[in-house]
Amino acid sequence: MMANPGNLALAAWLLPALSFLVLAIVFPLRRLGKPAAWFSILCAAAAFVSAVMAWRIQSVSAHPVHLVWPWLSSAGKNLADVGVLVDAQSTIMLCLVSLVALLVQFYSLGYLHDEAPAALGRYYVYQSLFAFSMMGLVLAPNLLQLFICWELVGLCSYLLIGFWYQRPSAARAAVKAFWITKAGDVGLLIGIVMLYQLAGTFDLTELHSLAATNAIPLAGLSIITFCIYLGAMGKSAQFPFHVWLPDAMEGPTPVSALIHAATMVTAGVYLLVRTDWLFALTPNVLVIVAWIGAFTALLAAVLACVQDDIKRVLAYSTVSQLGYMMTAIGAGVASAGFFHLLTHGLFKALLFLGAGAVIHAVGSNDLPRMGGLARRMPQTAIVFIVGTLSLAGIPFFGGFLSKEEILGAVWAGGLTGPFALLMLVAFLTAFYMFRVVFLAFFGTPAPMAAMAHAGHAGAHVNETPHAHEPPLTMLLPLWVLALMTMAVGVYTTFNEAGGRALSGAPGGETAAPGWLTPSAVGVATAGILLAWLTYQSRTINASSLAAMFGPIRAAALRKFWIDDVFEGLYGFVLLGFSRIIGWIDRYLVDGVLNLLSDWTVQAGDELRGIQTGKPQDYVYGVGAGVLVLILLMRLVF
Amino acid sequence: MGLQPYLILSAVVFCIGLFGVTTRRNMIGILLGIELMMNAVNINLVAFARYTAQVTGMVFTVFTICITVTEAALGLAIVILLFRVRRTVMADHLDLLKG
Numbered sequence: 001m002m003a004n005p006g007n008l009a010l011a012a013w014l015l016p017a018l019s020f021l022v023l024a025i026v027f028p029l030r031r032l033g034k035p036a037a038w039f040s041i042l043c044a045a046a047a048f049v050s051a052v053m054a055w056r057i058q059s060v061s062a063h064p065v066h067l068v069w070p071w072l073s074s075a076g077k078n079l080a081d082v083g084v085l086v087d088a089q090s091t092i093m094l095c096l097v098s099l100v101a102l103l104v105q106f107y108s109l110g111y112l113h114d115e116a117p118a119a120l121g122r123y124y125v126y127q128s129l130f131a132f133s134m135m136g137l138v139l140a141p142n143l144l145q146l147f148i149c150w151e152l153v154g155l156c157s158y159l160l161i162g163f164w165y166q167r168p169s170a171a172r173a174a175v176k177a178f179w180i181t182k183a184g185d186v187g188l189l190i191g192i193v194m195l196y197q198l199a200g201t202f203d204l205t206e207l208h209s210l211a212a213t214n215a216i217p218l219a220g221l222s223i224i225t226f227c228i229y230l231g232a233m234g235k236s237a238q239f240p241f242h243v244w245l246p247d248a249m250e251g252p253t254p255v256s257a258l259i260h261a262a263t264m265v266t267a268g269v270y271l272l273v274r275t276d277w278l279f280a281l282t283p284n285v286l287v288i289v290a291w292i293g294a295f296t297a298l299l300a301a302v303l304a305c306v307q308d309d310i311k312r313v314l315a316y317s318t319v320s321q322l323g324y325m326m327t328a329i330g331a332g333v334a335s336a337g338f339f340h341l342l343t344h345g346l347f348k349a350l351l352f353l354g355a356g357a358v359i360h361a362v363g364s365n366d367l368p369r370m371g372g373l374a375r376r377m378p379q380t381a382i383v384f385i386v387g388t389l390s391l392a393g394i395p396f397f398g399g400f401l402s403k404e405e406i407l408g409a410v411w412a413g414g415l416t417g418p419f420a421l422l423m424l425v426a427f428l429t430a431f432y433m434f435r436v437v438f439l440a441f442f443g444t445p446a447p448m449a450a451m452a453h454a455g456h457a458g459a460h461v462n463e464t465p466h467a468h469e470p471p472l473t474m475l476l477p478l479w480v481l482a483l484m485t486m487a488v489g490v491y492t493t494f495n496e497a498g499g500r501a502l503s504g505a506p507g508g509e510t511a512a513p514g515w516l517t518p519s520a521v522g523v524a525t526a527g528i529l530l531a532w533l534t535y536q537s538r539t540i541n542a543s544s545l546a547a548m549f550g551p552i553r554a555a556a557l558r559k560f561w562i563d564d565v566f567e568g569l570y571g572f573v574l575l576g577f578s579r580i581i582g583w584i585d586r587y588l589v590d591g592v593l594n595l596l597s598d599w600t601v602q603a604g605d606e607l608r609g610i611q612t613g614k615p616q617d618y619v620y621g622v623g624a625g626v627l628v629l630i631l632l633m634r635l636v637f
Numbered sequence: 638m639g640l641q642p643y644l645i646l647s648a649v650v651f652c653i654g655l656f657g658v659t660t661r662r663n664m665i666g667i668l669l670g671i672e673l674m675m676n677a678v679n680i681n682l683v684a685f686a687r688y689t690a691q692v693t694g695m696v697f698t699v700f701t702i703c704i705t706v707t708e709a710a711l712g713l714a715i716v717i718l719l720f721r722v723r724r725t726v727m728a729d730h731l732d733l734l735k736g
Contacts, residue, residue, distance in 0.1 A: 612735055
């Protein structure tokens, strides 16, 4: 009975829900902090084990399991089901989500050891809720459940970005992330409802079979897929909705690793992967997806080159890699994008957790305040470099084959423009990531360099104070991720078909030309070399290199004015509109009412003179009234 | 005798009453005026009852006389209370309802 992958997936989904409910309701446990954390970690571990078992069994039996309960029945017909859809894509994604969730929860024990117990408990409540919602999204058998979980992960993202809500910048970033993704979500909701109107069902399996038999009318489908893509744009931080992701780095670093690198931001990509048969019907939308993806990748890569905040570099790198995945989907090879999603989930979580270890040690996000850390924290340096090589797409590392797949797919799809952009991005990716490596882990520690003129006497006092290897709770997840990245990299480098099978792609070979692999690796190596020459051997002066790209650098430092445009739109259009409406309300609507009431008051003031209070005057009034009545009766009737 | 002399009498009495109500400053005078107007109405009722040979007007008159008596009693009571509080029964001094 338990060997059914449906039941296992259901267990993996509901265990974090159990943890969430227990921690949310049993508040004494939550306020204890550490025990609450361990309870949540235990549930996450159990969820991970059942997810892996579900994946193993599913990959053997290889036919989808549809385990649902009717929900929202009306007039004898189910509007939607709730349950799990277990197939190749959802199980592997489930494994990734539960693995990263488990490792991040474990890592947070070390990273947040200074937090008050109550705050730690709150953190683990959010973490459990996030794990539950994300798995619900991954396993969703229909678009309605997917949308509900989609909103729930957005809420968790908001809560966790604003975890340190006492900091105004964190509160602002949380609100910004929530609103911008919400703008996309409106599109997604409209798309889902319009699709229901067109096809008559929310169910993914039914929709798939309808699409396969051409039973979905093509008229108006482009608008629907574009609306769905709009939701994916918001979640997966595609231009121009990418502005929230770098700001989301205000949250704790483990949160950035889990939500804003490995899982939630890839939900948009996952959504498009889940519905790629629908998008295949609308090639015009796919072209938009590809171009926006490639442009986002380039924009974010350029922005990453000028950042001095280590987490922001990684955030832009995430945006850039999401652009990669989107481009692959746009080229019509969703499996390549999904493959990159999986490997990226591993090595980007690794990079973020490594950056977290560095920040933990140095006490600052600023690259200029780091340097020479490799000697003090060699293990962190090693795992970070593994992640960096993976991201750069070097053979034998995790991101190598998936990046090749994407480039091959884009080339085979005939999208020469996006392909050129992506090659440039590959170069920039290697450059900016190794810039971080050389600045943070090699070279001289920044404070020491400053002290060189004053002699060596006080050098050790001013060195980054307690830069040391992180505790075991943080090191262990780092090593697990690094070894998995390496394992995936080595496995896929030698066994490409096996790698593709991991992402549930049909076994066919993509028609990538033979020159692709050497040139992609060459471009990445060139990027590494440039970073080495600039920041390590100092053959090229960094400032003269920056001067070469003067205008671009200046623009990139201002984030290409995109945030300013948004702020301007908000400030001028929205606030201006509100002011006009406010003026109309205050002076026209209220004005008419005030005028009427003023007239009434004035008229009353004038007419009160009639009331003399003398009885005889009232008798005159009665007499006059009778006279008028008599006259009226004589004259009118 | 026909109806007309009675009606003229009643109109004259009514006008005298109205004149009293509108011109007297003393509240007791005003009350007296009201009594006169009531009696003019009574004369009318009785005259029409006789003229049409129906008993209804007579019955009404009995009612009206009762009501007039109670009204006079109430009115005088109010006047006495007013005098106790305000030390005056002059209508034009009692203008609390002035707007």
